Amino acid sequence: YNPLNLGEQSLAFSAIPISHADNVTVPDGYRAQAFLPEGSPLLPNAPEYKADGTNTGNDQLAQVGAHHDGMHFFPLDARTTGLNSDEGLLVMNHEYVDPNFLHAHGPTPPPRPADEVHKEMAAHGVSIAHIKKTGATWQLQQQSPLNRRITGYTPMKFSGPAAGHEKLITKYSPEGNAARGTLNNCAHGYTPWGTYLTCEENWARYFVNRDSQPKEHTRYGVGTTHGRYYWETASDAADEHRRFDATPRGASAHEDYRNEPNTFGWIVEIDPFNPRHVPVKHTALGRFAHEGVVFAPPVEGEPLVAYSGDDSRFEYIYKFVSSRPYYRANAGSHLLTEGTLYVARFNEQGRGEWLPLTLENLELQKRAMEQGIVFEDLGDLLINTRLAADLAGATPMDRPEWGAVHPDTGEVYFTLTNNTRRTAGQVDPANPRAENYAGHIIRWREQGEQASTAFVWDIFLFGGAPGTYTPATSIQLSDDNHHACADGLWFDSAGLLWIQTDMSGAIQGGPVYGNNGMLVADPNRRLVKRFLTGPVGCEITGVVTTPDRKTMFINVQHPGEGSTIEAPSSHWPGNFGSRPRSATVIITREDGGVIGT
Numbered sequence: 224y225n226p227l228n229l230g231e232q233s234l235a236f237s238a239i240p241i242s243h244a245d246n247v248t249v250p251d252g253y254r255a256q257a258f259l260p261e262g263s264p265l266l267p268n269a270p271e272y273k274a275d276g277t278n279t280g281n282d283q284l285a286q287v288g289a290h291h292d293g294m295h296f297f298p299l300d301a302r303t304t305g306l307n308s309d310e311g312l313l314v315m316n317h318e319y320v321d322p323n324f325l326h327a328h329g330p331t332p333p334p335r336p337a338d339e340v341h342k343e344m345a346a347h348g349v350s351i352a353h354i355k356k357t358g359a360t361w362q363l364q365q366q367s368p369l370n371r372r373i374t375g376y377t378p379m380k381f382s383g384p385a386a387g388h389e390k391l392i393t394k395y396s397p398e399g400n401a402a403r404g405t406l407n408n409c410a411h412g413y414t415p416w417g418t419y420l421t422c423e424e425n426w427a428r429y430f431v432n433r434d435s436q437p438k439e440h441t442r443y444g445v446g447t448t449h450g451r452y453y454w455e456t457a458s459d460a461a462d463e464h465r466r467f468d469a470t471p472r473g474a475s476a477h478e479d480y481r482n483e484p485n486t487f488g489w490i491v492e493i494d495p496f497n498p499r500h501v502p503v504k505h506t507a508l509g510r511f512a513h514e515g516v517v518f519a520p521p522v523e524g525e526p527l528v529a530y531s532g533d534d535s536r537f538e539y540i541y542k543f544v545s546s547r548p549y550y551r552a553n554a555g556s557h558l559l560t561e562g563t564l565y566v567a568r569f570n571e572q573g574r575g576e577w578l579p580l581t582l583e584n585l586e587l588q589k590r591a592m593e594q595g596i597v598f599e600d601l602g603d604l605l606i607n608t609r610l611a612a613d614l615a616g617a618t619p620m621d622r623p624e625w626g627a628v629h630p631d632t633g634e635v636y637f638t639l640t641n642n643t644r645r646t647a648g649q650v651d652p653a654n655p656r657a658e659n660y661a662g663h664i665i666r667w668r669e670q671g672e673q674a675s676t677a678f679v680w681d682i683f684l685f686g687g688a689p690g691t692y693t694p695a696t697s698i699q700l701s702d703d704n705h706h707a708c709a710d711g712l713w714f715d716s717a718g719l720l721w722i723q724t725d726m727s728g729a730i731q732g733g734p735v736y737g738n739n740g741m742l743v744a745d746p747n748r749r750l751v752k753r754f755l756t757g758p759v760g761c762e763i764t765g766v767v768t769t770p771d772r773k774t775m776f777i778n779v780q781h782p783g784e785g786s787t788i789e790a791p792s793s794h795w796p797g798n799f800g801s802r803p804r805s806a807t808v809i810i811t812r813e814d815g816g817v818i819g820t
């Protein structure tokens with residue numbers, strides 16, 4: 224924790240107004256520059272990006288993916304001092320694709336040409352980019368052996384209680400201990416030992432199961448007629464594409480892909496410094512629509528604690544507590560293989576409790592029995608995390624997105640982005656607004672140590688139009704900071720809270736809120752200011768700084784969303800006439816100072 228230094232005032236910049244412009248705006252004295260747009264050559268042999276959409280699937284495997292999302296900067300010396308602010312690995316998620324802009328003429332209707340499917344799967348996943356600052360300019364080190372793409376094809380293995388479970392058996396992995404690829408990687412996390420975690424969010428609709436679905440599919444919304452992008456119809460009929468059809472066809476799970484959807488919904492660990500590392504899906508952290516994962520600052524000799532939200536209407540917030548204590552000297556992946564997963568219940572009067580998702584939870588088991596639900600073992604329970612959380616009595620939330628833990632106090636903040644389907648009869652103290660279109664940010668403090676099962680909570684900030692008031696903090700929104708649909712959330716090392724918005728539908732780009740953007744809050748001073756606005760039709764996501772806080776990286780995802788090649792609503796980051804592309808943005812100060820002060 225680096226509290227603000229003497230002489231360093233938080234939020235000394237002038238807040239910027241809302242914007243409808245097709246560009247990125249930042250306060251006076253700051254600079255913003257697009258970096259590593261979708262399709263940029265990444266690996267040493269990568270072909271150039273073709274602006275007409277004619278790059279192939281194989282090209283895409285060597286290029287930066289699409290729909291940039293969660294992101295972290297690992298200083299090149301992350302495993303030692305961790306202070307290098309001039310060179311490191313920028314690691315980012317690629318959540319999904321817009322086939323309309325990805326291909327030369329948009330998507331071919333099903334059956335899908337194999338190379339279109341190939342390009343779409345290759346544009347998903349993660350990019351690891353070795354970058355270096357020379358003078359004031361950051362550049363990709365394209366010849367570095369550390370550059371890597373992880374995609375929907377990359378071989379992975381399982382760890383934890385569900386590894387080797389019969390419900391993870393597929394034709395690809397008869398032992399149920401391996402899987403191919405990661406998809407819909409929304410937000411992310413980073414471990415205290417310097418690895419990256421990518422989180423699988425809305426993976427369920429990538430699959431279809433036309434048979435009567437098991438609870439492992441129905442509770443997550445696996446498709447019943449076709450997959451999201453119809454990958455299961457790929458013209459090459461390759462096993463790696465056909466697996467998106469989970470309809471049973473063989474005599475057993477060894478012969479088909481009925482269990483393929485069970486191999487998604489996990490948190491995946493990647494060692495960015497080892498290009499040959501096989502990513503690990505950690506089943507101990509549960510299976511749901513993981514937005515991201517955030518760790519409490521580790522304490523020597525205490526369990527490691529992490530939090531993760533399930534981003535869907537009326538879903539839950541989870542907490543993982545490792546079985547083994549954390550010791551800096553040997554901290555590593557083993558801390559994520561064994562532990563207790565809890566789910567949050569927010570009670571009246573600002574109190575809450577963490578309910579264990581275990582076979583030993585008698586309340587959970589009693590309700591399971593009443594409903595005729597049997598969990599064979601802990602692995603089975605974790606594959607069915609959502610169902611276990613229903614039975615435990617968790618509080619259904621207004622779409623839990625990112626979490627952030629204050630580096631000093633250990634207080635946890637979570638965005639609840641919106642939930643327009645909550646009725647007046649369904650409101651509760653933690654989700655107090657019916658038809659909650661603008662969302663809010665909840666926070667809590669664990670009672671005693673971080674692994675405690677009791678907490679106290681309040682609402683830090685309500686989204687809404689100017690004048691919106693949050694009683695617990697006495698913050699009243701004004702033209703300088705009104706916003707809706709907070710999603711990305713991150714504490715920098717000085718305790719400034721960065722808040723990113725993901726409005727969609729009519730309010731996005733509308734007269735009240737303008738385009739999506741980013742605010743920064745100093746919770747101590749109860750001060751919030753708008754810091755950045757994005758181009759037309761985008762969301763703002765992914766935020767991290769270098770250790771010296773003098774370079775900030777954020778992501779612009781899906782500029783021009785909802786428009787077509789014929790009439791794109793955005794051309795960002797290119798010029799008029801070009802297709803819109805997701806990209807990173809590098810933010811610096813003209814005087815070389817610290818961002819946000």
Ligand code: FEO
Pocket residue numbers: 318409410424514534624710
């Ligand atoms: Fe992919 Fe919850 O945003």
Ligand code: CA
Pocket residue numbers: 292318409762764780
């Ligand atoms: Ca997104």
Ligand code: CA
Pocket residue numbers: 409410514624710711725764
């Ligand atoms: Ca998000």
Ligand code: CA
Pocket residue numbers: 624640710725
């Ligand atoms: Ca969102």
